[in-house]
Amino acid sequence: MKQLWQILFSCGRSPAKRSLSTRPIKRQRNAQNLIQAAIIALAIGTLMLVTSPGRALQVQVVPNNPQLGDTLSVTVESDTPGNTAPAVSLGKRTYSAFPIGNNRFRALLPTTPLDKPGVLQLRISDGNETRLLGLPLRGRKFPTQSIWLPPGKDQDLSDFEFDRVDAFKKLVTPEKFWSGLFLKPNNGPITTIYGVRRYYNGKFAHDYYHRGVDYAGAYGSPIIAPAAGRVALVGQESKGFVIHGNCIGIDHGQGVESIFLHLSRILVKNGEFVKAGQVIGALGGTGAATGPHLHWGLYVNGQAVDPSPWRNKRFE
Numbered sequence: 001m002k003q004l005w006q007i008l009f010s011c012g013r014s015p016a017k018r019s020l021s022t023r024p025i026k027r028q029r030n031a032q033n034l035i036q037a038a039i040i041a042l043a044i045g046t047l048m049l050v051t052s053p054g055r056a057l058q059v060q061v062v063p064n065n066p067q068l069g070d071t072l073s074v075t076v077e078s079d080t081p082g083n084t085a086p087a088v089s090l091g092k093r094t095y096s097a098f099p100i101g102n103n104r105f106r107a108l109l110p111t112t113p114l115d116k117p118g119v120l121q122l123r124i125s126d127g128n129e130t131r132l133l134g135l136p137l138r139g140r141k142f143p144t145q146s147i148w149l150p151p152g153k154d155q156d157l158s159d160f161e162f163d164r165v166d167a168f169k170k171l172v173t174p175e176k177f178w179s180g181l182f183l184k185p186n187n188g189p190i191t192t193i194y195g196v197r198r199y200y201n202g203k204f205a206h207d208y209y210h211r212g213v214d215y216a217g218a219y220g221s222p223i224i225a226p227a228a229g230r231v232a233l234v235g236q237e238s239k240g241f242v243i244h245g246n247c248i249g250i251d252h253g254q255g256v257e258s259i260f261l262h263l264s265r266i267l268v269k270n271g272e273f274v275k276a277g278q279v280i281g282a283l284g285g286t287g288a289a290t291g292p293h294l295h296w297g298l299y300v301n302g303q304a305v306d307p308s309p310w311r312n313k314r315f316e
């Protein structure tokens with residue numbers, strides 16, 4: 001837009017500079033007037049193209065009143081020939097959008113308790129048109145826990161374990177393996193919800209939030225896959241997974257992954273495809289767990305989101 005006004009502005013000034021030449025002034029002016037008119041017409045045409053509701057990119061964001069921890073489903077409809085995936089950006093990050101049929105694409109954007117409530121700036125571009133959207137993100141009060149650790153008893157974090165888990169969380173597989181609502185992975189009651197914040201030795205931990213949901217099922221009770229996917233992580237306590245314990249990661253596709261921690265048994269192999277509802281392991285207390293429970297973390301494009309909306313809303 002800035003360039004457009006610069007062009008219009010410089011066009012208005014140029015005739016004065018050229019009026020030194022004598023005879024062909026009139027013809028020159030006529031020609032310049034024509035060029036000016038053409039440029040203005042072009043500019044107005046461009047403006048109409050950008051603002052015309054019929055041609056604009058159609059963007060839909062669900063939920064329309066999100067709160068911290070929600071997953072934003074951004075659907076973009078574009079009638080641009082070529083039908084390439086639009087770029088969907090939030091802040092400095094651009095997220096992959098995948099085709100869902102009928103010239104429509106969908107990107108899933110994570111929000112977390114570490115985000116600032118306020119207006120999110122979404123930018124959607126199909127290379128032809130760009131739309132900017134302001135979307136209000138509501139704050140949310142999360143419960144807090146106080147943890148007291150004896151001095152010098154900080155856990156020794158193994159790079160191997162965390163590098164492996166980080167790589168898993170970053171997977172963005174183009175295929176979509178899940179469909180419909182996610183199932184609860186264990187029948188036990190929920191003991192710690194998503195997003196709980198912590199104080200360590202009286203100090204608020206700014207980077208910490210509970211990155212999942214804890215189920216306090218019986219030791220050895222079955223853990224099922226909440227949705228279909230490919231097993232992309234199998235970690236064993238005996239092979240260095242001292243924090244996560246025995247764990248399984250399922251890639252549901254398109255940047256969505258589940259991780260299950262502290263298992264007593266693992267019943268699947270890396271690379272194996274699992275169905276929704278399939279038993280994948282048994283609940284335990286391996287790794288850094290104070291007692292037997294299942295921790296289920298749901299990651300969207302690398303960030304731990306609240307799994308609960310995925311249990312009662314469809315992300316198709």
Ligand SMILES: [Zn+2]
Binds near residue numbers: 213
């Ligand atoms: Zn947990």
